[in-house]
Amino acid sequence: AQSxxxxxxxxxxxxxxxxxxxxxxxxxxxPYLFWYVQSPGQGLQLLLKYFxxxxxxxxxxxxxxxxxxxxxxxxxxKPSVHWSDAAEYFCAVTxxxxxxxxxxTTVTVRA
Amino acid sequence: NAGVTQTxxxxxxKTGQSMTLQCAQDMNHEYMSWYRQDPGxxxxxxxxxxxxxxxDQGEVPNGYNVSRSTTEDFPLRLLSAAPSQTSxxxxxxxxxxxxxxxxxxxxxxxxxx
Numbered sequence: 620a621q622s623x624x625x626x627x628x629x630x631x632x633x634x635x636x637x638x639x640x641x642x643x644x645x646x647x648x649x650p651y652l653f654w655y656v657q658s659p660g661q662g663l664q665l666l667l668k669y670f671x672x673x674x675x676x677x678x679x680x681x682x683x684x685x686x687x688x689x690x691x692x693x694x695x696x697k698p699s700v701h702w703s704d705a706a707e708y709f710c711a712v713t714x715x716x717x718x719x720x721x722x723x724t725t726v727t728v729r730a
Numbered sequence: 731n732a733g734v735t736q737t738x739x740x741x742x743x744k745t746g747q748s749m750t751l752q753c754a755q756d757m758n759h760e761y762m763s764w765y766r767q768d769p770g771x772x773x774x775x776x777x778x779x780x781x782x783x784x785x786d787q788g789e790v791p792n793g794y795n796v797s798r799s800t801t802e803d804f805p806l807r808l809l810s811a812a813p814s815q816t817s818x819x820x821x822x823x824x825x826x827x828x829x830x831x832x833x834x835x836x837x838x839x840x841x842x843x
Contacts, residue, residue: 628770655834661837662820662836663773663820663834717775717778717788718763718775720765720774721772722772
């Protein structure tokens with residue numbers, strides 16, 4: 620069965636600093652991978668996705684993620700964090716239409 | 731397009747009551763699904779549908795029923811609400827199996843007392 624682990628429950632980062640959120644997946648075949656963001660009281664918004672091809676994926680809001688098959692990882696990065704990036708971030712994996720989500724990482728941005 | 735819409739936004743139920751959470755999409759998507767979100771657990775799949783007339787169970791289906799009589803609508807029914815069903819519920823849809831991106835509704839926050 621597919622599963623996703625996000626090792627960091629909560630990360631605090633200073634505005635302007637870089638951010639990296641970790642995601643490890645377990646899946647037997649080539650996975651389809653996603654990062655979603657959820658602002659407080661809101662629904663989920665897709666940041667980026669990886670289906671195949673280039674292992675470095677660019678997304679919205681200046682985010683990127685790198686797929687590393689050898690490490691079963693799909694880490695999310697942003698070079699310079701803005702206060703508006705404070706939110707909860709979810710990594711997800713699917714092989715068809717059933718998404719399996721990680722538990723999420725809450726990002727706090729301090730001034 | 732309105733995308734994926736959900737009603738109501740908030741609901742409070744007493745234990746044992748039943749209700750239906752509504753979900754509709756206007757994107758002609760084949761696939762629709764329901765998730766619940768609980769703190770520290772991410773989103774868990776309740777039920778899903780691959781097209782009108784076809785539904786199947788997800789990871790946590792107990793206590794919930796679904797039906798898919800039209801492409802647009804995918805209601806979630808709570809048969810006899812329990813406090814353990816207090817959660818935020820999200821409906822999602824996607825165009826096809828080949829296009830795995832799912833579009834999420836704004837959510838329904840349900841409290842069962």
